[in-house]
Amino acid sequence: MTRLFNEPAAFADEMIEGFVASHGRWVRRVPGGVARSTQSTPETVALVIGGGSGHYPAFAGLVGQGLAHGAAMGNLFASPSAQQVYNVAKAADNGSGVLLGYGNYAGDVLHFTQAQDKLRAEGIDCRSIAVTDDISSAPPAERRKRRGIAGDLTVFKVAAAAAEAGYSMDTVLEVAERANERTRSFGVAFTGCTLPGADHPLFSVPAGRMAVGMGIHGEPGIGETDIPTADELAELMVGKLLTEVPDGIPSPLDTNKPSRVVPILNGLGGVKYEELFVLYRRVSQLLAEAGIEAVDPQVGELVTSFDMAGTSLTLFWLDAELEELWNAPADAPAFRRGAVTAAALEGSDGGFADVELSIPDATAESRIGAVRVLAALDAAKAVVDANVAELGRIDAIAGDGDHGIGMERGIRAAVAAAADAVERGAGAATTLHVAGDAWADKAGGTSGALWGLALRAVGDALGNTTAPDAAAVAAGVADATAAIMNFGKATVGDKTMVDVLVPFRDALATGVNDGQSLTEAWGAAATVAQLSADDTSRLLPLMGRARPHAEKSLGTPDAGAISLALIVRAIHTTLVENTAEKTTAAEKARVKETA
Numbered sequence: 001m002t003r004l005f006n007e008p009a010a011f012a013d014e015m016i017e018g019f020v021a022s023h024g025r026w027v028r029r030v031p032g033g034v035a036r037s038t039q040s041t042p043e044t045v046a047l048v049i050g051g052g053s054g055h056y057p058a059f060a061g062l063v064g065q066g067l068a069h070g071a072a073m074g075n076l077f078a079s080p081s082a083q084q085v086y087n088v089a090k091a092a093d094n095g096s097g098v099l100l101g102y103g104n105y106a107g108d109v110l111h112f113t114q115a116q117d118k119l120r121a122e123g124i125d126c127r128s129i130a131v132t133d134d135i136s137s138a139p140p141a142e143r144r145k146r147r148g149i150a151g152d153l154t155v156f157k158v159a160a161a162a163a164e165a166g167y168s169m170d171t172v173l174e175v176a177e178r179a180n181e182r183t184r185s186f187g188v189a190f191t192g193c194t195l196p197g198a199d200h201p202l203f204s205v206p207a208g209r210m211a212v213g214m215g216i217h218g219e220p221g222i223g224e225t226d227i228p229t230a231d232e233l234a235e236l237m238v239g240k241l242l243t244e245v246p247d248g249i250p251s252p253l254d255t256n257k258p259s260r261v262v263p264i265l266n267g268l269g270g271v272k273y274e275e276l277f278v279l280y281r282r283v284s285q286l287l288a289e290a291g292i293e294a295v296d297p298q299v300g301e302l303v304t305s306f307d308m309a310g311t312s313l314t315l316f317w318l319d320a321e322l323e324e325l326w327n328a329p330a331d332a333p334a335f336r337r338g339a340v341t342a343a344a345l346e347g348s349d350g351g352f353a354d355v356e357l358s359i360p361d362a363t364a365e366s367r368i369g370a371v372r373v374l375a376a377l378d379a380a381k382a383v384v385d386a387n388v389a390e391l392g393r394i395d396a397i398a399g400d401g402d403h404g405i406g407m408e409r410g411i412r413a414a415v416a417a418a419a420d421a422v423e424r425g426a427g428a429a430t431t432l433h434v435a436g437d438a439w440a441d442k443a444g445g446t447s448g449a450l451w452g453l454a455l456r457a458v459g460d461a462l463g464n465t466t467a468p469d470a471a472a473v474a475a476g477v478a479d480a481t482a483a484i485m486n487f488g489k490a491t492v493g494d495k496t497m498v499d500v501l502v503p504f505r506d507a508l509a510t511g512v513n514d515g516q517s518l519t520e521a522w523g524a525a526a527t528v529a530q531l532s533a534d535d536t537s538r539l540l541p542l543m544g545r546a547r548p549h550a551e552k553s554l555g556t557p558d559a560g561a562i563s564l565a566l567i568v569r570a571i572h573t574t575l576v577e578n579t580a581e582k583t584t585a586a587e588k589a590r591v592k593e594t595a
Helices: 008-022 082-092 106-121 140-145 152-164 169-181 230-242 273-289 320-326 364-396 403-423 428-443 445-462 470-488 498-513 518-538 547-553 559-594
Strands: 027-030 033-036 046-053 070-076 098-103 126-131 183-189 209-212 223-226 259-267 292-294 298-300 310-317 330-332 335-337
Touching (some): 008 027, 008 046, 008 070, 008 403, 027 082, 046 082, 046 106, 082 098, 082 428, 098 106, 098 152, 098 169, 106 126, 106 470, 126 169, 152 310, 152 330, 169 320, 230 273, 273 298, 273 310, 364 403, 403 445, 403 559, 470 518, 498 518, 498 559, 518 559
Parallel strands (some): 046 070, 046 098, 098 126, 259 298
Antiparallel strands (some): 027 033, 033 070, 183 209, 183 310
């Protein structure tokens, strides 16, 4: 378990602070993550990598000369937000564009793509490479759906070396894509991992058993077997990987020239180096027997998952150019080779300065509406805080267990931003806009992006000039639903928050159109939302990290659906209280008039 922490929700931020304090020779802190603290060659491509925290040395440990120029660092097991990725990319840009590299997870794809679009809109040449090396996460015919695990290192290393050598953006991207096509990984686990503050692991493996095909976010394996001997495990791993020799590479036994492969035996956090060495002993023998020459083997912790006891084997199939780039010098906190000389940056703050948010003008009616918006967000925060552990437990059934802590970080940031906006005289729209941006930025992950979109859409519908009414709120919920479905691509039946949002939208619209007050229509719609959330227990997930383990989630509702239902019910309570306050005020006014 994770023993050393303060506030669990602050773990990622405090970890980054300590990492930078201890590795200032290589990195500096920038908004959203870290960037090189040394000078890079002007007019060269910059490589910015990233993902959720909890995987050190991925991703911050790979920032330095000859490797990445920056790393966007999300919350624990959650992708960094689009704003984080954008900020790190801006800090790392050398003038010839930015290549974004990340594992192929839904949240990462969404946020890095958003950041890419924003950078391109500013005239910066920005491309992306999503690593897809894990052969357990999808069949060969669906390679594009595979997730990225320890193979991140091979793709990032050769792409960075190409950038350092002055390759054009087109060529750097081609090298990265070729490395990805030639990288395959397979992993196992003996225990699950435990997030800071949790009293039990995200998943467990029965004593004496081994989970096959685990993911680095604590996703359960796709099968189980008895724990083998070290030699038997080596035979399983090598055998699996040799069934998927990349296209265009002849079988080593069919040619007189041995294939050259970089083997990476990665520890996931709870397996000792000595055990890995025993395991690699047999891996090296099996590769040699298969006519494969091992080049620069890597044995150790390179992509971890907190305290998970497990290991993965990666094979990186080289060609002449990839081998030269792999062997190029590099100097990062967790990966060094050759001689690298780099001057320290002088007096750089990363190009960022604190900028006070401009608050647009708003009418008195809209400012009153903003106060009600803040009350609704406060209610959402209270219900999320009360259910963090349960939301994480539900999410861990077939996912990575980060939903509770991600929602907690998101709603806390949203409330703080909204409170500041209200204090400065913001209207309803502005309050929701800044709250949505703060939620997306701090929560990260897919849900962070979607909640950020939702709040912005509702804000657009409410505006800053009139008092929010039932029709405007219903229109805002409809717009939020459309934005989420367009961005996330989920539909009803995929076992996501959409399975709650669509019936909630429809019920709210029906009530408002029938002449009900906002409080009445919202209350009825909240009941529909809860029933719909409960009904997701009968669905199989078709989206996100839970998809490969769909059967495990049958009988358990979707965490995102449950959190949405809890929030809309909590907001209804604030509407009831607001109605009661208005009624009391009206009664007092009538009594005064009568007197």
